[in-house]
Amino acid sequence: MSVERTPLEYFIGGAIGGFCVVVVGHPFDTIKVRLQMAQNMNKNMYHLVRNLFIKEGPFSLYKGISAPLITVIPLSAIGFFSYGAGKLLVTKPGQTKFTDIQLLFSGMFSGACSTIIAAPSERIKCLLQAQEEVGTKRQYKGFMDCVKKLYQEGGIRSIYLGTCATLLRDIPSCATYFYTYERLMGLLIKSPEEMTWQPLLAGGAAGVVTWLVSLPADSIKTRLQASPMKMYPNGVRSVFPIIMKEGGFLTLYRGVTTVMMLALISTSKSAYLDIDSEGFNTALTLSNEKTTVEQRKERREIEDNTLTKSLQLLRIRGSPHLLPEDILTLVNHCRCLRELSMSYSLLSDDLLMALCTEEEVNLETLRIEVHSETRPLPIIDEKVWKTFSDRFPNINLILLSYITDEEEHESLFTSHIPMTHLYFGEAPSESVALRIHSYCPRLMELVIAAYGPGLIDDVLINVARGCPRLNAIGLGDCEISCTGLLEFVTLCAERLKILYIRETSLIEDSELDVLSVTAKVSSLLGDTWVPEYIPLW
Numbered sequence: 040m041s042v043e044r045t046p047l048e049y050f051i052g053g054a055i056g057g058f059c060v061v062v063v064g065h066p067f068d069t070i071k072v073r074l075q076m077a078q079n080m081n082k083n084m085y086h087l088v089r090n091l092f093i094k095e096g097p098f099s100l101y102k103g104i105s106a107p108l109i110t111v112i113p114l115s116a117i118g119f120f121s122y123g124a125g126k127l128l129v130t131k132p133g134q135t136k137f138t139d140i141q142l143l144f145s146g147m148f149s150g151a152c153s154t155i156i157a158a159p160s161e162r163i164k165c166l167l168q169a170q171e172e173v174g175t176k177r178q179y180k181g182f183m184d185c186v187k188k189l190y191q192e193g194g195i196r197s198i199y200l201g202t203c204a205t206l207l208r209d210i211p212s213c214a215t216y217f218y219t220y221e222r223l224m225g226l227l228i229k230s231p232e233e234m235t236w237q238p239l240l241a242g243g244a245a246g247v248v249t250w251l252v253s254l255p256a257d258s259i260k261t262r263l264q265a266s267p268m269k270m271y272p273n274g275v276r277s278v279f280p281i282i283m284k285e286g287g288f289l290t291l292y293r294g295v296t297t298v299m300m301l302a303l304i305s306t307s308k309s310a311y312l313d314i315d316s317e318g319f320n321t322a323l324t325l326s327n328e329k330t331t332v333e334q335r336k337e338r339r340e341i342e343d344n345t346l347t348k349s350l351q352l353l354r355i356r357g358s359p360h361l362l363p364e365d366i367l368t369l370v371n372h373c374r375c376l377r378e379l380s381m382s383y384s385l386l387s388d389d390l391l392m393a394l395c396t397e398e399e400v401n402l403e404t405l406r407i408e409v410h411s412e413t414r415p416l417p418i419i420d421e422k423v424w425k426t427f428s429d430r431f432p433n434i435n436l437i438l439l440s441y442i443t444d445e446e447e448h449e450s451l452f453t454s455h456i457p458m459t460h461l462y463f464g465e466a467p468s469e470s471v472a473l474r475i476h477s478y479c480p481r482l483m484e485l486v487i488a489a490y491g492p493g494l495i496d497d498v499l500i501n502v503a504r505g506c507p508r509l510n511a512i513g514l515g516d517c518e519i520s521c522t523g524l525l526e527f528v529t530l531c532a533e534r535l536k537i538l539y540i541r542e543t544s545l546i547e548d549s550e551l552d553v554l555s556v557t558a559k560v561s562s563l564l565g566d567t568w569v570p571e572y573i574p575l576w
Contacts, residue, residue, distance in 0.1 A: 057111040065107065066100035067301040072168040074294035075261040084297055095171065103167030105182040110160040114153055121152035122217055142218045150206070150213030157209060158202040162189070162264045169265035193268045200268055204260035204275050212253035219245035246302030254298055255291035258282065380406040383416055383438075383451075388423045395430040406437040409451065416447060421455045428457045435459050445471055452478040459508075460484040466491065466516075472498040476505025484537075486513040494546065496523030503530035511537035517544050521551035525559055532563040542570040 073087050091099050125148030129141045137145075163185050170178055179185040189197045223241035250257075263271055263278050271277035282290050379394075379402060386407065394400055409416065428434070437460040438451065448471045458479045466489035475482065475498065485502060487495070495517045502509060509531055519527075524545065528535065538560070545553050553570070561568045 057115055058108060061104065061107045061111055064301050065104045067297050068164075069100050069102055069168045071294035071297045071301065072165055072261050072265065074297065075258045076169050076265055077293070084294070102170070103164040106160045106164040106167070109182070110156050114156045114160065117156060118149050118153040118213070122146065122149035122213075124152075125149060137221070139218070142221055143214045146214035146217035147210045149217065150209035150211070153213070154202060154205050154209055158205040159198045161205060161260065162198060162200055165261050165265040197268045201260050201264035201274070204256065204263050204278075207275065208253045208256035208260050211256070212249050215252045216245050216249040219248050243302065247299055250295075250298045250302045254295060255288075258291045258293060377401060378404040378406070381408075383407045383409040386417050386419060388420050391419065391423050391427045395426050402431050402434060404435040404437065406439070408439045408441070409447075410441045411444070416450050418450050419456075421453070424453075424455045424457070428455075438462065439464060440467070441465050443468070454478050454480065457481055462486045462488075463490075464488050469493065473501060476501040480506060481508060482506040483508045484511040484513075485509065486511075486515075487517055488515040490514075490517040493518075494523060495519050496527075499523065499527040500530065503527050508534070510534045513537070513539040514541065514544055518546050519544055520546045520548050521553065521556040522548050525551060525556055528560050528563050535564065538564070538568060540570050542572050545570055 070084055070087060070091075073091070074084065077087070088100075122145050125145030126137065126141065128148070129144050130137065163182060166185055166189075167179055167182070179188060186198065193200075220241050223244055224237065227237040227241060259275055259278050259282065262282065263274060394402060434457055436456070436458050438458055439462045440448070440451065441464040442448070443465045445468045448467070452471065452474055454477070456478075459481050461475065461479060461482060461484070463486065467487070472487070472490065472495070475485070482502065483506075485506075487498075490498070495514065496519055499512065499519065500523065512527075512535070519540065524540065528538070542553065545556065547553060551559075557569055
């Protein structure tokens with residue numbers, strides 16, 4: 040049985056891994072910086088290291104290590120978090136396979152976001168690495184002394200000198216790294232159980248490719264950041280011609296051998312993070328209930344041979360993307376499960392009954408997505424839904440519908456499904472929309488992305504009358520008359536918390552214009568309300 044780890048344990052593990060990478064890889068980085076700063080093209084790695092040892096001692100290879108040691112944790116956190124956020128920005132809900140453009144954009148987004156930490160860290164590191172110690176003459180005595188003197192020299196601008204050059208390096212480098220790593224992992228691994236050495240190989244190979252792409256920009260960045268503030272007044276535009284005059288394009292690839300060694304050391308580390316990434320995400324999801332320490336004290340570890348009978352009998356029919364073992368793992372290793380998100384095509388009577396019979400599962404939210412490509416939709420027995428509602432009386436059942444076919448909605452809109460939040464990603468038909476109030480009496484939130492060609496007045500008025508718990512409405516590309524909006528708000532003003540309607544959706548009539556209905560709605564709500572203004576651009 041795999042060992043369950045807390046978010047704190049993953050955080051500490053990642054931090055220790057990052058520190059180890061910095062300690063091992065920093066000497067190679069120092070050599071790279073010195074080679075990039077050298078104006079003599081005949082200097083090679085051996086010659087430079089020999090001189091460093093003779094003149095400044097072996098510990099000179101660790102100059103400037105304090106900067107990456109201090110920033111390794113926030114830099115890694117921002118980098119990986121923004122990569123995940125970038126994926127969310129360009130993908131559809133539930134998407135698991137990513138296009139080349141989506142991966143590249145996510146990597147570029149990660150590089151752009153991490154620059155806020157990387158730029159000042161690189162500036163300080165490069166200055167400390169580049170200064171030559173002869174006797175006791177040192178311009179900077181350490182990290183804090185460097186920060187202090189840079190601030191005295193030119194304020195924050197001096198500390199962030201080379202930010203544009205850092206962006207030129209990190210945006211393409213992160214895009215290259217994440218894209219190469221993801222694609223190589225896809226080629227090397229057929230199932231998660233096979234993952235052993237593959238992340239090491241994929242990480243190392245991705246690092247080599249990344250440095251080949253980013254080394255020219257890194258050379259420009261190093262020359263700029265390791266120099267006084269006013270030496271290159273135009274930044275990259277001043278540095279680039281000078282480097283070209285020194286030796287042409289090949290000058291930008293100084294230290295390429297050192298960089299390849301650094302790449303294999305620093306980028307293959309992601310393998311250890313990748314192996315447990317799913318467990319890490321699960322741990323974060325569970326941590327919203329109680330502290331993880333409390334959870335571990337209360338949960339009993341259950342071996343596979345002690346699975347409950349309901350879980351042993353569980354079978355997900357017609358679901359090629361989800362094995363029964365996956366559901367077993369889900370419920371048995373997430374004993375305090377509170378939130379579950381899945382495709383509607385994966386629902387079954389057995390799954391819902393298994394959740395109902397597990398005493399330690401206290402489900403609060405069930406999020407279901409319905410897509411047109413998931414046909415045919417399963418039909419859940421009415422008695423099963425009734426049992427599910429009784430077992431979880433306060434469940435938040437969120438349905439995201441991306442289908443337009445009226446017949447397919449038949450299985451979704453029945454009064455025994457305890458639906459509380461309903462999102463239409465595609466325009467529902469008029470007959471479907473007019474049935475919402477009849478079949479969703481527990482509805483609390485309704486979002487309709489598009490509706491037409493007629494007005495949506497009757498739909499909202501019926502929902503206001505038939506759904507006594509409704510407190511949030513969001514309308515996208517829909518049209519509602521000013522009179523219809525006023526009647527809707529009049530019916531549910533006391534409980535309405537969110538009212539999102541675009542200004543372009545309001546249709547003036549003979550009784551009310553936009554300004555008048557805005558004032559009346561504000562009066563009913565007891566607070567200032569205005570429709571959302573969407574700029575044309």
